[in-house]
Amino acid sequence: MSDIDFDEGDDDFLYDESGEDYLDESGEDYLDELDFTEIIQEKQERKKYEVEYKVYSIEEIEDFQNKEIEHVANIIGCFKEHAATLLRHFKWNKERLIELYMDRTEEVTKEAGVIVDAQKLPKLIKVEDFCCDICCDSGDDIESLALSCGHRFCKDCYSQYLTQKIKVEGECRNIQCPSDACNIIVDENTIKMLVSEDTYHRYTSLLIRTYVDDNIFLHWCPAPNCEYAVECKIHDSDLQRLVPTVKCKCGHQFCFGCGLPDHQPCICSLVAKWLNKCRDDSETANWISVNTKECPKCKASIEKNGGCNHMTCKKCKNEFCWVCMGPWSEHGNQWYTCNRFEEKTSVDARDSQSRSRAKLERYLHYYNRYANHEQSAKLDTELYEKTERKMERMQKSSELSWIEVQFLKEAVETVVQCRNTLKWTYSFAFYLQKDNQTTLFEDNQRDLEMAVEQLSELLEEEIKPNRIAELKQRVVDKSIYVKHRREILLEDTAQGLKESRWVFIDP
Amino acid sequence: MSKIFTKRLMKELLDLKHNPPAGVVLEDVNDLKCWKINIIGAKDTLYDGEIFTLQFTFSNNYPIDSPEVVFINHIPVHPHFYSNGHICLSILYDHWSPALTVSSVCLSIISMLSSCTKKVHPIDNDRYVMMAKANPKLTTWEFSDDTV
Numbered sequence: 001m002s003d004i005d006f007d008e009g010d011d012d013f014l015y016d017e018s019g020e021d022y023l024d025e026s027g028e029d030y031l032d033e034l035d036f037t038e039i040i041q042e043k044q045e046r047k048k049y050e051v052e053y054k055v056y057s058i059e060e061i062e063d064f065q066n067k068e069i070e071h072v073a074n075i076i077g078c079f080k081e082h083a084a085t086l087l088r089h090f091k092w093n094k095e096r097l098i099e100l101y102m103d104r105t106e107e108v109t110k111e112a113g114v115i116v117d118a119q120k121l122p123k124l125i126k127v128e129d130f131c132c133d134i135c136c137d138s139g140d141d142i143e144s145l146a147l148s149c150g151h152r153f154c155k156d157c158y159s160q161y162l163t164q165k166i167k168v169e170g171e172c173r174n175i176q177c178p179s180d181a182c183n184i185i186v187d188e189n190t191i192k193m194l195v196s197e198d199t200y201h202r203y204t205s206l207l208i209r210t211y212v213d214d215n216i217f218l219h220w221c222p223a224p225n226c227e228y229a230v231e232c233k234i235h236d237s238d239l240q241r242l243v244p245t246v247k248c249k250c251g252h253q254f255c256f257g258c259g260l261p262d263h264q265p266c267i268c269s270l271v272a273k274w275l276n277k278c279r280d281d282s283e284t285a286n287w288i289s290v291n292t293k294e295c296p297k298c299k300a301s302i303e304k305n306g307g308c309n310h311m312t313c314k315k316c317k318n319e320f321c322w323v324c325m326g327p328w329s330e331h332g333n334q335w336y337t338c339n340r341f342e343e344k345t346s347v348d349a350r351d352s353q354s355r356s357r358a359k360l361e362r363y364l365h366y367y368n369r370y371a372n373h374e375q376s377a378k379l380d381t382e383l384y385e386k387t388e389r390k391m392e393r394m395q396k397s398s399e400l401s402w403i404e405v406q407f408l409k410e411a412v413e414t415v416v417q418c419r420n421t422l423k424w425t426y427s428f429a430f431y432l433q434k435d436n437q438t439t440l441f442e443d444n445q446r447d448l449e450m451a452v453e454q455l456s457e458l459l460e461e462e463i464k465p466n467r468i469a470e471l472k473q474r475v476v477d478k479s480i481y482v483k484h485r486r487e488i489l490l491e492d493t494a495q496g497l498k499e500s501r502w503v504f505i506d507p
Numbered sequence: 508m509s510k511i512f513t514k515r516l517m518k519e520l521l522d523l524k525h526n527p528p529a530g531v532v533l534e535d536v537n538d539l540k541c542w543k544i545n546i547i548g549a550k551d552t553l554y555d556g557e558i559f560t561l562q563f564t565f566s567n568n569y570p571i572d573s574p575e576v577v578f579i580n581h582i583p584v585h586p587h588f589y590s591n592g593h594i595c596l597s598i599l600y601d602h603w604s605p606a607l608t609v610s611s612v613c614l615s616i617i618s619m620l621s622s623c624t625k626k627v628h629p630i631d632n633d634r635y636v637m638m639a640k641a642n643p644k645l646t647t648w649e650f651s652d653d654t655v
């Protein structure tokens with residue numbers, strides 16, 4: 001029985017996947033070379049379709065900010081609070097801030113709303129004969145506060161003003177002194193002193209939010225309630241040539257370019273176009289909800305309850321393909337093209353009516369396969385959940401341990417991931433001009449598709465406790481093959497994008 | 508924590524009654540939260556001697572919140588005043604400061620009248636008036652030019 005890889009992949013940094021082995025060889029000298037070896041390793045390990053990225057927690061972002069703030073405060077020789085205001089004004093571009101600050105201090109600080117040579121940080125004090133311009137309360141024993149500009153207001157008004165700015169207006173780095181036309185920024189320390197804990201918490205989370213929003217290389221993970229941010233040094237202009245898929249520490253895999261769930265190998269602009277088109281042609285989309293079709297031979301009604309598209313009619317034993325309804329026996333052959341759309345020669349497409357019919361037919365070919373993989377992935381998952389419940393029952397009555405049936409879970413994950421990839425290959429192919437390159441792409445697509453269907457079929461097999469080792473062997477072997485086919489397809493498509501080998505059309 | 512700023516409103520009201528700035532006349536205060544104030548176009552300007560009425564409505568949170576200010580009845584033809592009475596003036600919305608007062612708002616509006624060189628409606632008047640809600644604070648204002 002072969003070993004199961006239990007690496008659940010908590011660290012999904014692409015460049016972190018190397019190295020462990022070197023530690024075993026030990027030896028102090030060896031450790032010195034570790035960094036270098038790791039760098040080499042990194043380069044080799046990153047596949048053509050992968051991008052470099054890093055996942056940050058809010059705490060990590062805050063740590064980073066605090067270091068930057070401290071650094072700037074040391075260079076300029078000012079309070080950290082003021083350094084923070086300056087950095088936020090410069091959107092954390094430290095080099096530019098220091099350069100401009102050295103050049104024209106007065107202008108820079110005025111614009112940023114700081115008085116850098118302030119001797120003291122604002123604090124609450126009682127001032128003789130004080131009158132607050134906001135509430136008009138006056139007296140000697142009213143606590144009041146002024147920023148370095150000297151505009152003084154009472155504690156109650158100040159905190160009410162700040163709470164309004166933070167809670168109602170959602171402001172954070174641009175909250176100015178309440179005085180008319182004074183642009184001095186209320187620093188973090190002052191805010192902490194004057195507002196409730198709850199409001200202060202909202203304030204700091206708004207600061208982080210703005211920080212991430214201001215930084216074009218940082219995006220929040222779009223998964224609901226996820227608080228990680230992903231950094232990826234990709235420019236918008238790169239998105240024509242690569243698909244920047246990233247995986248958050250929460251497990252969600254998404255495209256850094258457009259924020260949608262992973263859509264390898266299709267580029268963002270085509271994904272957007274495709275989704276728009278599918279939305280517009282939504283009436284044609286209804287067919288997919290149908291899980292019952294007729295056997296092409298005996299017309300008996302057949303229900304699909306797993307993801308696999310290799311169907312066998314219970315009545316006449318006819319084997320056929322759910323997608324194209326053609327005979328299954330021919331699907332393994334090189335010349336059979338379940339995935340490829342055969343353009344009809346233009347002879348019969350002269351009038352506009354038949355042209356538009358041909359157009360619709362072409363679209364439906366790709367859409368059906370796209371939607372079918374989406375649907376099949378759902379069915380694969382449902383089937384697995386059923387199997388899982390069945391196995392739980394089996395475990396109670398037999399020798400089977402939890403570990404022994406884990407391979408099914410992993411195989412289902414592989415199938416679902418590959419169906420997702422296949423799904424997007426159909427959107428990609430819809431926009432591809434037909435040429436020799438496309439044929440190659442379609443061959444890779446077909447090979448992956450066949451492999452996935454075979455694995456999916458294995459998952460539908462009945463599980464007998466006495467034959468589980470044998471089933472496991474077949475599933476594991478097939479999974480390795482399927483992953484390999486996916487690699488080939490993704491690597492080649494990514495390479496093609498880099499080389500601008502693909503020609504896109506607007507069908 | 509919210510406190511209602513009665514003292515502030517009372518003080519502003521007394522100031523307006525006893526020492527109003529030039530061209531500002533308190534017209535009617537039936538309710539401490541809703542004032543009507545007349546402003547008079549300054550001498551030697553396009554609006555010389557014309558009288559317009561501003562209505563100020565204060566929320567419980569005034570002056571942390573800006574007042575809602577609109578022209579009522581007779582609305583001046585002016586590139587920054589819409590024919591429904593709404594006023595395009597940044598201190599009434601984004602640039603409001605709790606240190607500003609009813610007087611300072613009135614003076615800003617009088618100065619907008621004084622610096623006007625041509626009595627025309629705002630370019631987008633018709634479209635705006637059709638779409639706008641009654642409360643001008645619900646509009647997202649873009650302040651192209653406050654000096655006119």
Ligand SMILES: [Zn+2]
Pocket residue numbers: 132133134135136137153154155156157158
């Ligand atoms: Zn006060």
Ligand SMILES: [Zn+2]
Pocket residue numbers: 147149150151177178179182183184
């Ligand atoms: Zn100030």
Ligand SMILES: [Zn+2]
Pocket residue numbers: 221222223226227228248249250251252
């Ligand atoms: Zn996440």
Ligand SMILES: [Zn+2]
Pocket residue numbers: 255256257258259260263267268271
């Ligand atoms: Zn994308």
Ligand SMILES: [Zn+2]
Pocket residue numbers: 295296297298299300313314315316317318
């Ligand atoms: Zn049949």
Ligand SMILES: [Zn+2]
Pocket residue numbers: 321322323324325326331338
């Ligand atoms: Zn088929």
